[in-house]
Amino acid sequence: xxxxxxxxQRLLHRRIVVKVGxxxxxxxxxxxxxxxxxxxxxxxxxxxxRGAQVALVTSGAVAAGRHRLREALRDADSKAPRDxxxxxxxxxxxxxxxxxxxxxxxxxxxxAVGQALLTRGDLADRLGYLNARNTLLAMLxxxxxxxxxxxxxxxxxxxxxxxxxxNDNLSAQVANLVDADLLLLLTDIAGLYTTDPxxxxxxxxxxxxxxxxxxxxxxxAGGAGARGxxxxxTKVQAARIATGSGTHVVIADGRAQDIVVRAASGEPVxxxxxxxxxxxxxxxxxxxxxxQARGRVVVDAGAAGALLRGGNSLLPAGVTRCEGTFxxxxxxxxxxxxxxxxxxxxxxxxxxxxxxIAGKQSGQIADTLGYEFGEEVIHRNNLVLV
Numbered sequence: 001x002x003x004x005x006x007x008x009q010r011l012l013h014r015r016i017v018v019k020v021g022x023x024x025x026x027x028x029x030x031x032x033x034x035x036x037x038x039x040x041x042x043x044x045x046x047x048x049x050r051g052a053q054v055a056l057v058t059s060g061a062v063a064a065g066r067h068r069l070r071e072a073l074r075d076a077d078s079k080a081p082r083d084x085x086x087x088x089x090x091x092x093x094x095x096x097x098x099x100x101x102x103x104x105x106x107x108x109x110x111x112a113v114g115q116a117l118l119t120r121g122d123l124a125d126r127l128g129y130l131n132a133r134n135t136l137l138a139m140l141x142x143x144x145x146x147x148x149x150x151x152x153x154x155x156x157x158x159x160x161x162x163x164x165x166x167n168d169n170l171s172a173q174v175a176n177l178v179d180a181d182l183l184l185l186l187t188d189i190a191g192l193y194t195t196d197p198x199x200x201x202x203x204x205x206x207x208x209x210x211x212x213x214x215x216x217x218x219x220x221a222g223g224a225g226a227r228g229x230x231x232x233x234t235k236v237q238a239a240r241i242a243t244g245s246g247t248h249v250v251i252a253d254g255r256a257q258d259i260v261v262r263a264a265s266g267e268p269v270x271x272x273x274x275x276x277x278x279x280x281x282x283x284x285x286x287x288x289x290x291x292q293a294r295g296r297v298v299v300d301a302g303a304a305g306a307l308l309r310g311g312n313s314l315l316p317a318g319v320t321r322c323e324g325t326f327x328x329x330x331x332x333x334x335x336x337x338x339x340x341x342x343x344x345x346x347x348x349x350x351x352x353x354x355x356x357i358a359g360k361q362s363g364q365i366a367d368t369l370g371y372e373f374g375e376e377v378i379h380r381n382n383l384v385l386v
Contacts, residue, residue: 065094186254246279295324
């Protein structure tokens, strides 16, 4: 990739998750390849300045750590090249170096970043999911780029051949977590081919996938690159997860000129997987389902009006009482004093806590409870109107 000035293009996608694989980040070498990483950072920063919200899922921690510790790990590698513990040590050393590089490059571009280390357990747990979602959405709203990686020091799934945990599938979960418009999977080939292009000179790039069927899965079959834990199979698995929730997915060559900006602008690049579900409608159905609701929050006329005007969170000042027993992270209905159902959403506080802060200003939450999970009873990102 070159450092030429990016040409302004209209952005088709506004909330984007970019996943960068190890083979792209290392440039095929042992350590991190700074020019390639810098080019990606420049493009992401350009999108942020133009109003896009971008989360970055990055591999490369193990590769960076192994390069730093290559002498110390040489004996261990000769005995057990896939030893989980040695790779966790490499991840611990490499993660700080990887994050420092991203931070430095984005700082030069005038964009703030924040690190987020996640495990599968974080996203499977109801409260962990809510905490991660609220934090990442708040970062995106502030123009901060979350730099996300699986916490390899405590999570061993990815290190065990990538069959269960890998950053491809993590990126799909992040895309669902933040309601992304586009998931861009950057690898070291141009996209999904009919067969492995490294072995078959007649392999043909599949430019558009409307449905992931057996033929697509067969095309994806094959191993990972030399430094990656995923392969085309895990990328197609990730595409299945993300497209089912209404997200566009593109697999493309991360080394190609301006690839991030081109994909965000809707230019045909790589392999484009079309959404098979409606993201907004799917989330709306989930939140409005009577089977999901665990309780009700009753609001006054002022709060009702603010909610109906749209784009507002539910603050404790507008709450008069709550009904039923629910926990933080449960779905609740928002109703008027006469029982009219206005909205449903995911509660930031449990019913006992809401009862204590009802009618109070947001600044009083910490004094009342001794802690706070945010100034809203239900954040606007977790709320849908009836």
